[in-house]
Amino acid sequence: MVDLFTIRLNDPKLRYSDHFRVLSSEEKQRASRIRSVTYKNRYVVSHGRLRIILSGIIHQAPEKIRLYVTKSGKPYIDPDHNPELFRFSLSHSKDVAIVAVCKDADIGVDIEYNRAERSFLELAGRYFSEKEYLFLKQLNAHDCRQTFYRIWTMKESWLKATGEGIAGLQTVQTWPEIDTNGIISVNFLNKTNVLPVIRSFQSRHFEPVSGYTACYTRLNSSQILSTI
Numbered sequence: 329m330v331d332l333f334t335i336r337l338n339d340p341k342l343r344y345s346d347h348f349r350v351l352s353s354e355e356k357q358r359a360s361r362i363r364s365v366t367y368k369n370r371y372v373v374s375h376g377r378l379r380i381i382l383s384g385i386i387h388q389a390p391e392k393i394r395l396y397v398t399k400s401g402k403p404y405i406d407p408d409h410n411p412e413l414f415r416f417s418l419s420h421s422k423d424v425a426i427v428a429v430c431k432d433a434d435i436g437v438d439i440e441y442n443r444a445e446r447s448f449l450e451l452a453g454r455y456f457s458e459k460e461y462l463f464l465k466q467l468n469a470h471d472c473r474q475t476f477y478r479i480w481t482m483k484e485s486w487l488k489a490t491g492e493g494i495a496g497l498q499t500v501q502t503w504p505e506i507d508t509n510g511i512i513s514v515n516f517l518n519k520t521n522v523l524p525v526i527r528s529f530q531s532r533h534f535e536p537v538s539g540y541t542a543c544y545t546r547l548n549s550s551q552i553l554s555t556i
């Protein structure tokens with residue numbers, strides 16, 4: 329099971345001081361280097377809220393939770409204080425953040441604010457496969473934007489779950505298609521890029537807030553301990 333937590337970063341009830349207090353010294357230093365007041369507030373509230381959420385799950389004070397990263401940059405909770413092996417993923421875009429948590433399996437989540445003015449085909453040409461690009465090219469402006477974000481968030485959530493990170497964006501292939509009812513779906517491809525991939529994972533798109541697209545990917549077996 330995956331638990332999803334939506335955080336409105338501009339919620340006046342989520343005070344900066346309350347969240348800054350629970351950050352680690354490293355996170356506080358990182359926040360102090362952010363010049364933009366808006367970006368600093370988003371960073372502090374999202375990471376502070378993450379600690380508060382994890383605190384309620386592993387029953388440890390938020391400021392005392394020790395978070396580490398693997399060699400590839402995937403964050404994880406200190407195993408000595410996480411006997412049930414809870415995994416988490418944090419993503420934020422504009423004024424909304426998402427925290428995904430699950431037990432005993434790797435998880436990745438991504439959220440994107442749906443900007444209408446972006447050059448989606450140009451971005452797809454740089455970061456997507458030829459098949460993905462050509463699929464987007466045939467769509468009208470609305471469907472192109474919507475499908476672009478569905479592909480992007482699926483790729484990013486997968487890369488966060490596996491720990492590969494954004495550098496592997498072009499290596500993850502998807503299989504977008506339109507069914508007989510005109511509904512656009514997106515699946516992962518296998519290594520031969522011929523058929524949708526069949527492997528042990530769960531991936532789901534959702535809309536936490538109007539104007540945002542999000543996706544989580546949960547691997548059905550934990551790989552993180554072997555990648556530390």
